Amino acid sequence: MSISPMQAADLDAVGQLYLDAYAVKDWSLEGAVRYVKKFFDFEPERCRVVREEDGSITGAILGFTFEREKGMTLFIQELIVAPSARNRGYGKKLVSALRESTSHRGKVRVKPLVKADTSVLNFYNSLGFERDKVVSFTIED
Numbered sequence: 001m002s003i004s005p006m007q008a009a010d011l012d013a014v015g016q017l018y019l020d021a022y023a024v025k026d027w028s029l030e031g032a033v034r035y036v037k038k039f040f041d042f043e044p045e046r047c048r049v050v051r052e053e054d055g056s057i058t059g060a061i062l063g064f065t066f067e068r069e070k071g072m073t074l075f076i077q078e079l080i081v082a083p084s085a086r087n088r089g090y091g092k093k094l095v096s097a098l099r100e101s102t103s104h105r106g107k108v109r110v111k112p113l114v115k116a117d118t119s120v121l122n123f124y125n126s127l128g129f130e131r132d133k134v135v136s137f138t139i140e141d
């Protein structure tokens, strides 16, 4: 496997990977590709994929950066690894490759978007991330 910058030609594969990684049954591939494309178009240089020898894509990370008064933040919108390729260190390597892409910017705060799902919390804990005090609110009409 290798980790490489995501290309526009990877959009369909990453959309399918999204559906597989979250075991989504009630959404279309078209919808998933539209979602992935939104963030890919936002900052393509902050998107990476895991490419296997046969060309298939088994992992992806979609990030973007922004700068505020306290410096640079690297936001991780999505980190997805195919169920059949988990526990091989791909998730960890994708986070590390994304962080390297901003290492020339000095100190960067890295913030993954995480649902209160214990296994993902454990994943980020194992990479040294600490839970912060941000609370999320939702309203649905």
Ligand SMILES: CC(C)(COP(=O)(O)OP(=O)(O)OC[C@H]1O[C@@H](n2cnc3c(N)ncnc32)[C@H](O)[C@@H]1OP(=O)(O)O)[C@@H](O)C(=O)NCCC(=O)NCCS
Pocket: 021, 022, 076, 077, 078, 079, 080, 081, 082, 085, 086, 087, 088, 089, 090, 091, 092, 093, 112, 113, 114, 115, 118, 119, 120, 122, 123, 124, 126
């Ligand atoms: C979370 C996810 C990306 C992890 O990918 P992965 O490639 O299996 O993770 P890695 O193999 O790189 O694991 C890295 C470390 O986290 C640990 N880890 C991975 N998944 C874990 C889990 N579910 N629970 C606890 N620890 C976990 C591993 O043991 C490993 O620790 P180590 O370095 O001490 O051995 C993957 O399970 C996934 O795609 N989940 C569905 C999508 C999702 O929820 N994404 C996160 C939203 S941002």
